[in-house]
Amino acid sequence: MSSTLETLSNRSSIRQFLPQPLPKETLQKILSAAAMTPSGANMQPWIVYAVSNEAKLKEIGDAVIAAMQSGIENDQFIQYYPLEWKNPYKKRRVETGVGLYSLMGVDRKDTQTRTQMWHDNFRWFGAQTVLFVFTDKTLIEGASGALIDCGAYMQSVMLAAQSLGVASCPQGSTTEFGRVIAKVLEVPDNLALLYSIVLGYADKEAKINSYKPPRITLEEHVTWIE
Secondary structure, three states: OOOHHHHHHHOOEOOOEOOOOOOHHHHHHHHHHHOOOOOHHHOOOOEEEEEOOHHHHHHHHHHHHHHHHOOOOOOOOOOOOOOOOOOOHHHHHHHHHHHHHHHOOOOOOOHHHHHHHHHHHHHHHHOOEEEEEEEEHHHHOOOOHHHHHHHHHHHHHHHHHHHOOOEEEEEOOOHHHHHHHHHHHOOOOOEEEEEEEEEEOEOOOOHHHHOOOOOOOHHHHOOOOO
16 A cells, blocks of 8 residues: 555556456445545535446447547537637647657657547557446536536545556546447436546556656646745
């Protein structure tokens, strides 16, 4: 078991996993720990579909990729990314993408490889367990507290996983096709997909897993009032 600070420092988003199943007992430990995440008025607004069924994961991925190939840009419950990117956020986004593609030796004009890498999101990077996190639509109609709480829950899941030697990757990509995924999973109509988290064991030999985007300094995001 590592310390919280070590866990935070060592965790990174993994994009290539070993074809090794995550034991249900380990997943239960992760989810039990994450369930302790605080939430406003103890709403506990997260509703999780923990999918380890290979056929179902493929069905979900196939449905999303088919939607993309038909020309659908998104079919979502919530708008995850800003409608207009402005600096410094636009710059960070571009630098992150350039850094990843440069590491992998993918040319800017190589649309085929870039598309394949994007589709890898919906092949779950080879992992065999994905958590799809929903919330009740009534909680986010004109309110944002449940979104904040579910964001905290995401972090709890990933830190709990890291402490047990389990790698993770949070996915905003699935948010953009939340309605497609909800249909495949046949969830109740009152639920909205917020995001997914891929869980499994990192392929430590995979070059792509060495990529770690830079973090801004304290001076860039902290205002000290002493």
